[in-house]
Amino acid sequence: MxxxxxxxxxxxxxxxxxxxxxxxxxxxxxxxxxxxxxxxxxxxxxxxxxxxxxxxxxxxxxxxxxxxxxxxxxxxxxxxxxxxxxxxxxxxxxxxxxxxxxxxxxxxxxxxxxxxxxxGGHPSEEVANLPPPSEVEIILDSAPIAEIEDFISLLDNGQLAIWDARSPEEYRGEKVLAQRGGHIPGAINLDWLELIDRDNHMRLKDLKAVQAKLDILGLSADKTIITHCQTHHRSGLSYLVMKILGYPHIKGYHGSWGEWGNRDDTPIEIGDRPQTSAQQP
The missing domain is CATH 3.40.250.10 (Rhodanese-like domain)
Incomplete structure (x- = not known):
């Protein structure tokens, strides 16, 4: 193989x-x-x-x-x-x-x-491909999955970081796509679009530069990182980028803001999160 x-x-x-x-x-x-x-x-x-x-x-x-x-x-x-x-x-x-x-x-x-x-000028086709169905047994592995119950009590834990991959407007609570706007307390905002080089046919941006930005923001590989957006679609890319960068402890919060922002028992912050001097670019 x-x-x-x-x-x-x-x-x-x-x-x-x-x-x-x-x-x-x-x-x-x-x-x-x-x-x-x-x-x-x-x-x-x-x-x-x-x-x-x-x-x-x-x-x-x-x-x-x-x-x-x-x-x-x-x-x-x-x-x-x-x-x-x-x-x-x-x-x-x-x-x-x-x-x-x-x-x-x-x-x-x-x-x-x-x-x-x-x-790149590579060949393409229009006809749909329909392979023979397989017999695959699905057994869920909980390790890549983040649920509210797993981390809501750990928001002050320095070894946990939350990557909010939504737009800055959603993060600050200016654009509201749920009952409540804002962000998970302590979450760090880096828009998923910042990972894509739109001038180079939607390839990923230079990974060394991405890693440097993540380190500055406090989204470093020595932490457990939970990533989310509104529906864990945009944060699919932030999850993938961390995989590529070799992060050992990453999870996707599949409930994302669609869940967090529509519950009345979840804490929320509004506006920009203050940066410490260590986090300043």
């Missing part, structure tokens, strides 16, 4: 499209998948990765739904998944987090996704 890196470029994938153990999963919009996708790619609608139940629509689907999904796309333990999307990594990261949750850790992220593939 080929030894795939966690992040691959379009040229690397183009040279290996016919590897027998590859399972290319496209989490782009249905329109983009129908128009053009990587040859052999199987489509997963982004909504299939979330439960869709209000108010916390971003929570995991049921085990039965996950079993049906990954059976439909033909996942087996020997398959190496290539994950990509059409937006810079949010949905692909959510897929990779979901694969971690079901214990499948053979995967790579296509850097830049569909945009990098097309801008």
């Amino acid at each position: 080929k030894d795939w890196p966690l992040v691959i470029e379009a040229t690397q994938l183009a040279d290996s499209l016919h590897e027998p153990n590859l399972l290319i999963l496209d989490t782009s919009s249905a329109d983009n998948y129908a128009k053009h996708h990587v040859p052999g790619a199987v489509h997963i609608a982004p909504a299939e990765l979330q439960c869709g139940i209000k108010p916390a629509v971003g929570k995991l689907p049921s085990v039965e739904q996950l079993q049906a999904l990954f059976s439909r796309v033909g996942l087996t333990p020997d398959k190496h998944v290539i994950a990509y999307d059409d937006e810079g990594g949010g949905w692909a990261g959510r897929l990779i987090w979901t694969l971690d949750v079901i214990g499948h850790r053979n995967y790579s992220y296509l850097n830049g996704g569909l945009q990098a593939w097309l801008n």
Whole structure:
């Protein structure tokens, strides 16, 4: 079996499209998948990765739904998944987090996704790929999952950091997408868009520069990091970036602000979080 890196470029994938153990999963919009996708790619609608139940629509689907999904796309333990999307990594990261949750850790992220593939002049196809269903048994691993009950009493713990990947306006409580606006006390805001190089076909920004910014903000690899957004979609990318950077203790809060901001028993801060002198750039 080929030894795939966690992040691959379009040229690397183009040279290996016919590897027998590859399972290319496209989490782009249905329109983009129908128009053009990587040859052999199987489509997963982004909504299939979330439960869709209000108010916390971003929570995991049921085990039965996950079993049906990954059976439909033909996942087996020997398959190496290539994950990509059409937006810079949010949905692909959510897929990779979901694969971690079901214990499948053979995967790579296509850097830049569909945009990098097309801008590289690589071939695409329009016909949907429908592989034979597989018999996959889903057993959830709780390690990558953060629940309110796990960390609400640990907000003052210096070894825990919360990465809020929403926009600054949402973080400060100026843009409200739940009953209450604001952020989890102590959470550190770094918009997921700050991780994407939109001038380079939606590839990830220079990872050394990203790591330096995370260290300045207090989101360093020696801590347990919980990341979230509104529905754990945008924070799929922050989770993925931490995986790429080798962070050993990371979790995705799948309830995200859709849950936290719609409960009346969760503490909330409004406005910018004051930085200590050690956190100043």
